[in-house]
Amino acid sequence: MRIPSRGLLLFCIITFAAAAAPVAARQPNWPTTLTLATASPGGTYHAYGAGLANLLTRALGLPVIERTTEGPIENIQLVEANEAQIAFVTLGAALQGWNGTGDWTKGKPFRAMRAAFPMYSTPFHFIVLKNSPVATLADLAGKRIGVGPHGGTSGSYVPRILGALNLSATLVEGSWEDMAAKLENGEVDVLAAAVGAPFPAIASLEKNKNIRYIPVEEEQVLAIRLAIPELAVVNIPAGTYPSLMKAYPTVGLYNFAVVRRDLPDDLVYQIVEAVFTYHDQLLEAHPAAAATVPENFVQNTFLPFHSGASRYYSNNMVSGVVRAD
Numbered sequence: 001m002r003i004p005s006r007g008l009l010l011f012c013i014i015t016f017a018a019a020a021a022p023v024a025a026r027q028p029n030w031p032t033t034l035t036l037a038t039a040s041p042g043g044t045y046h047a048y049g050a051g052l053a054n055l056l057t058r059a060l061g062l063p064v065i066e067r068t069t070e071g072p073i074e075n076i077q078l079v080e081a082n083e084a085q086i087a088f089v090t091l092g093a094a095l096q097g098w099n100g101t102g103d104w105t106k107g108k109p110f111r112a113m114r115a116a117f118p119m120y121s122t123p124f125h126f127i128v129l130k131n132s133p134v135a136t137l138a139d140l141a142g143k144r145i146g147v148g149p150h151g152g153t154s155g156s157y158v159p160r161i162l163g164a165l166n167l168s169a170t171l172v173e174g175s176w177e178d179m180a181a182k183l184e185n186g187e188v189d190v191l192a193a194a195v196g197a198p199f200p201a202i203a204s205l206e207k208n209k210n211i212r213y214i215p216v217e218e219e220q221v222l223a224i225r226l227a228i229p230e231l232a233v234v235n236i237p238a239g240t241y242p243s244l245m246k247a248y249p250t251v252g253l254y255n256f257a258v259v260r261r262d263l264p265d266d267l268v269y270q271i272v273e274a275v276f277t278y279h280d281q282l283l284e285a286h287p288a289a290a291a292t293v294p295e296n297f298v299q300n301t302f303l304p305f306h307s308g309a310s311r312y313y314s315n316n317m318v319s320g321v322v323r324a325d
Contacts (some may be wrong), residue, residue: 010131013137026061029264033063037084040068040149042176044288045088045255046197049118051285052275059274060267071152073097073104076258080112080270085260086182086271088256089113090122090153090194090253092230094303104151113258114306114325117272118296122153123234124161125254126214127202128190129183137220141167146179146188153194157228161192161251164227165220174199178308183211190242194253196288197240201304206242211244216250224251254299259306261325 026032034056038049049066056064057074075087075187076097089097096102108227128134134143147154150173163168172179172188180201182188193199203213218223225231236251238244257275259268271300275282275292278320297305299311304325305313 013296021256023205027264027266030062030267031085031263032058033065034060034086035065035067035078035084035301037067037069037078037087039071039088039152040175041074042201043148044120044122044286047200048196048282048286049088051282051289054285055278055281056274059278060270061300069151070149071155073102073151073156075162076110076113077217079258079260080110082112085263086116087113087258088247088255089258090255091139091300091303092228093153093156093251094256094258095230098303102156112260112262113303115260115297115300115303116257116259116268116306116309116310117294118292118299119255119257120195120291121232121234121252122194122255123236123243123248123250124154124157124216125191125193125195125197125199125202125236125248127183127193127205127211128189128214129186130210130212132189132212134214137165137214137216138167139214140165140169140190142169143189144170144172144175144187145184145192146172146174147177147192148179149173154192157194157231157253158192160222160228164224167319180205184208196255196286197236198287198315200239211243213247213248215248218249219272221251225305252270254296256300256303258303259309261306263306265306265308265311268306269312272309272312 036049036053039045052065053066072089072093075089078084081088100107147158179191183191229253234250236248238246276294282315
């Protein structure tokens with residue numbers, strides 16, 4: 001078919017618009033906007049969340065607004081208060097919230113959240129400057145450790161890890177951008193970051209080739225997991241960071257996106273479908289999204305799935321048992 005030159009421009013515009021059309025038009029029972037709770041700038045949650053917010057805004061035909069937070073604990077609280085409808089959590093924080101066992105819960109179960117889709121594993125990175133005398137985790141005793149934002153995964157778990165190893169240290173809180181600067185300036189001795197790899201703030205430190213990674217030794221892994229059973233054995237693959245020439249053994253948690261239980265089933269179905277349909281766009285936002293695949297829903301062993309998410313996995317024949325409320 002020969003298209004006149006003036007018509008060619010119109011044809012291209014129409015073709016592009018069709019390709020970029022949302023997966024589903026907004027339905028009358030859907031909210032007019034959605035708030036997505038992520039974490040502080042400089043972290044994986046923030047980069048991943050910015051990509052997800054853009055993806056869902058286009059796919060759903062409604063604004064999805066990213067809200068920066070201090071991390072999973074605040075995110076769970078925001079979902080409970082209906083100040084966020086989608087949020088990122090570690091399964092460790094979610095377990096504490098669901099059962100009301102974390103100090104931050106004050107004994108109150110947080111039951112408004114429902115699992116939507118798996119994200120990626122969060123390994124703990126223990127990082128020092130190359131000239132640091134710290135060689136093992138045992139050397140953390142008495143040191144100043146940057147643990148990121150108050151209420152974040154690192155800030156919640158590092159005290160427990162130190163307790164499991166019978167160590168005491170001074171914990172320093174702040175954004176990950178600030179923590180990276182403080183390590184370079186000598187204001188903290190160690191970064192203990194529970195974050196998806198590669199982590200932007202660590203990648204920025206790598207540019208100066210002036211850091212190294214403190215491994216978690218086998219006996220330390222055992223002591224930590226006996227004290228904190230939700231932590232799993234994790235290896236950060238060689239090459240994840242330029243200076244990481246071999247796999248880095250450590251411990252970690254899995255991350256999930258959760259939604260409020262009262263979101264419409266068809267909306268949550270479309271959210272999950274969009275995430276997996278446009279997976280390549282999430283990968284552009286952050287490489288950790290490589291693990292955001294349907295099969296990884298089995299990483300969640302306790303949190304009920306939203307019924308809309310459960311229907312997606314059942315319809316697409318993902319093997320396993322999906323618990324929905």
